Structures are given as structure tokens and as C-alpha cells.
Amino acid sequence: MPSTYDTRAIDVAAKLTSESGTNADLTPEQALRLRRKIDWHIMPFMCSKSLQITFMDKTTLGEAAVLGILETAHLNATQFNWLGTIFYLSYLLFQYPQNLALQRFPVGKWMSINIFLWAVALCCHAACKSFGGLFAVRFLLGIFEGAITPGFLIVTSMFYTRAEQTRRVGYWFLMNGFAVIILGFISYGVLHTHTANFMPWQWLMIITGVLTLVTSVLFWFFFPDSPTSAWFLTPEERIAAVQRIRVNQTGVENKLFKRQQFYETVKDPKTWLLAFFAAASNIVNSLTNQRQLIVAQFGFNDIQTTLLGCVDGVVEILTIFLGVTLASQNVIGRSYAGVLMYIPAILGAILVSSLPFSNKVGLLFSYWISIFAIAPFTIFLGWVGSITAGHTKRITTNAIVLCAYAIGNAVSQFMWKAQYQPRNHVPWAVITATNFASAITLLILRALYSAENKRRDGELPDDTYDSIYIRDEHGQERKVDKASVFLDLTDKENRDFRYVL
Helix, strand or coil: CCEEEECCCCCHHHHHHHHHCCCCCCCHHHHHHHHHHHHHHHHHHHHHHHHHHHHHHHHHHHHHHCCCHHHHCCCCHHHHHHHHHHHHHHHHHCHHHHHHHHHHCCHHHHHHHHHHHHHHHHHHHHHCCCHHHHHHHHHHHHHHHCCHHHHHHHHHHHHCCHHHHHHHHHHHHCHHHHHHHHHHHHHHHHHCCCECCECHHHHHHHHHHHHHHHHHHHHHHHCCCCCCCCCCCCHHHHHHHHHHHHHHCCCCCCCCCCHHHHHHHHHCHHHHHHHHHHHHCCCHHHHHHHHHHHHHHCCCCHHHHHHHHHHHHHHHHHHHHHHHHHHCCCCCHHHHHHHHHHHHHHHHHHHHHHCCCCCHHHHHHHHHHHHHHHHHHHHHHHHHHHCCCCHHHHHHHHHHHHHHHHHHHHHHHHHCCHHHCCCCHHHHHHHHHHHHHHHHHHHHHHHHHHHHHHHHHCCCCCCCCCEEEEECCCCCEEEEEHHHCCCCCCCCCCCCCCCCC
16 A cells, blocks of 8 residues: 655655656766765765874873873873763763754754864863863863764765775774874974973864864865765766665665654664674773883883884774775675684784783784774774664664763773783783674674574565655655655664675
8 A cells, every 4th residue: 555754754865866756777887986976075074084083082182191281280190091081971971962963953064063163172272271171171072072973974874885885984984093193293293392381282282173173164165964965966966876875775864853763773682782892892992092101111212102103003004994895895794804803903912911021022013913903893883884774773873882982982991000010911801801702792793684684585575665655845745666765764674674794
């Protein structure tokens, strides 16, 4: 029996495709040409902002520690650790509100506002001379960053097919490695500045803050909200862009919050397995703030430690690139690629804790091998967007996953205690255990999704949505076929949906 849907209840792409009256598939040449145009107008923004994300939250604070912030603000070790933790706590508290805002408002514009406020908060660091002031601005940074990663994930799912999403997420995520390298040169430069009553760490905050301010303006004018309104696409290309991602069966976006999709998400055990992985896999991310101290304790001097820190960035770039490349191979897939990356990471963590402390070269290379553990979470972020359909379900899943990410990052800071130095056996044992648990979780998730795919393959064809009418704001109805309409169904409701593995 024909069904009628109000345009407010279905995906925004439904109205665009129904009005166009076209349902023709793109030729491979047309699809490739369109994808390249999208890449040129979107990826530079996401890569540059991801580069700055590492500047503004984690690495900048670590670099500021050797540029005088401890002395200027009269911080002790506990207070300094809290500055790293409070960022993730505010990120956690405001993650779901940020995701709701990303659904309610234009994605690009909302991200631009948050980037602008982020820049202001970052510049305010330079005016802080106490723990209380720095605590406040770090709290604000966590709020504003809460819009960036989920916003990028939404945009990636809007413009790219599921086969393309893993590589695109990997490309903007590996910018973190470049950030480690570039920040080392900036820190070296500001270290040689000599200005009265203005410390090098304050210059670092001002420089990075101004860069972020400029980025926010560019985002406002040039970063798209959706393929249905992208300024760089012609009306025909917007339709083609929507048709190109039709194979995802995840739609583009819907501004209406659907309570039933929210309940479906929180009741699904697989959602909480995703959350567990996000938390456990980010315990290793505590190395971001500890890396310089760890390398120095191996027996390297300050100059050697600073230079070797650049190698961390190179290793991160190479491991993430390798990880997303493996994940994009159909014979391997996301889950197995993540597990493959965990094998050397676990080996490296064990060697750091077990090699003789006199073998500083062996310890250093073992530490670099342990960085392989960063790649699986990058693969995972791209995977989450590919296995979730229904816009409310997608933003809810993103919020839960990124809240778990914040929890993992926040609690992991407290395992690096002075009593465990210099060998740090306990932290490395925790990293080994959580890496292993994360690998097992990936295998469990793959088994669950594979079983669901087989179950659906055995079902009779679902003709529920073969005859669909949509009603516009004027009350007029228009018939559209199943292939050309985006009904904002969840992956559970759409029995034609298959989970990528």
C-alpha cells in the first residue's frame, strides 16, 4: 500500500531528488570527476583544521610546559595534569548538546562559530597567570572542540560513499602527525623570542589562536553545510552528489530529532560495544602528553628529545596511512585492519616495559612501534559512519562514541605517576591490556555485523517502501520510487542495509 511522508520527516535529499525527476546512475567518469571536485573543496579545510586541533588541545599544552607556563602560572604537577583532564571533561559534558546543535543548525556555520570561539579562548590563555584562569579557558576549549570531530564525521558521510569514507577520515586524522612536527619548529622559534613580560608560551598561544581565528572566517564563507546547498556545486552537480552516495543508504541529513531513533540507539548493545572500544583504544593516547618525558627518561638530553619528537609525528603519519589503506581493501576490511595494527603496537608496549633500561635505542624503537595503536581508532571513526543510518541515530551514536573517547583520554592521564617512573611498568601494562581488549572488541563487532548481514540475506525482499509519496509544505504530494528517495530510515529499519566489515 502506498505510504505518504511529510518532507520534514525524511532526508533533505528526498525533496531535491524528487523534484529533479532524475534517477540515472552516474558513469564512473562522472562520479570520479565529481569526487575530485568535492575533495578539492572540502579536504583542505578538514585537514587544516585537524592540524590545528592537535595544536590547540593536547600538544600545545605539552609544549607550553617547556616554554615557561609552569613558572608563569605557578603550577605544580597535579595542577598541570588537571589542565589536560578538564579539557576532556568539558568535551564529555557538552558532546551530546553539540551533536544536537549540529543536527538543528547548518553544520558548516555551527562549526565556524565554535572555531571562532575556540580561537578567542586560545588567545585568552596568554592573559592567564594562575591555575584558575587556565582551568577556565581549558574548560571552554573542550566545549568548543566538541563540535569539530562529529561535524567532520557528518560532512564526510554526506559527501562520500562508504568505500571512500575510511580513507578520507584517515587523511584528516593523520594531520595530527604533521602537527607534532610543525609545532616542534614553532616552539623552537618562540623559544628564541625575548620580549619583556611576555613568555614564549604566551607567543605560542597567540600565534596558534590567530591562525584559528583566520580559519574560522574561511570556514564560515567556504565550508559547505550539505551537498544539497554546497556553493561550489552547480544545481545539476548537487543532484549528482546526492545520487552518488545513494549506495550508502544512510541519507544526507534531517533536521527533525526523532525520539524513536534515539531509543533504538541507546537500546542497541552494539552501540555500547562501540563506546567501549572508543574508551579503551584511547588509553594509549595519554602518550601525547607524556612522550617527551618518556623519551628523556630513556637517557636522551633535551635537544635530542625535542628532535626525536618530530619522528613521533612521522611514525603517526605512516601508521595511520598504512591502517586506512589496509582497511580500504575489501579482503581485509575495517575490523581486521585494526587488529593487524594492534599486533605491533602490543609488541612495542611489552618491549618498552621489558627491555633493559640501558638499551635506550631499543626502548626508543619499541616506543615508536607502540604508536601503531593510534591507527585503529582512526579506522574506527570512519567505520562508525558507515554502519549507522538515520540522522538522529547517527548523531546519537557519534555523541556516545566521542563521550567514551573523552572518558578514555581523561582517565588515562592519571596512570602516569611519579612513583612508577622511570620504567612506568604499570602504565605500559595498562596500555598493553587495553590494546588487547580493543582488538578483541573489533573482532566481536565484526562477528555481530557479519551475522546480521547473513540474517538479512535470508529474508524475503522488503517491498514496504516501493511506492512512496512525499508531501511538501504546500500539501502537494509527489510519487517517487524507492531508489530515488531518502527516507531517513535507521540501519535497523532498512532491511536492504548491509553493514560494511
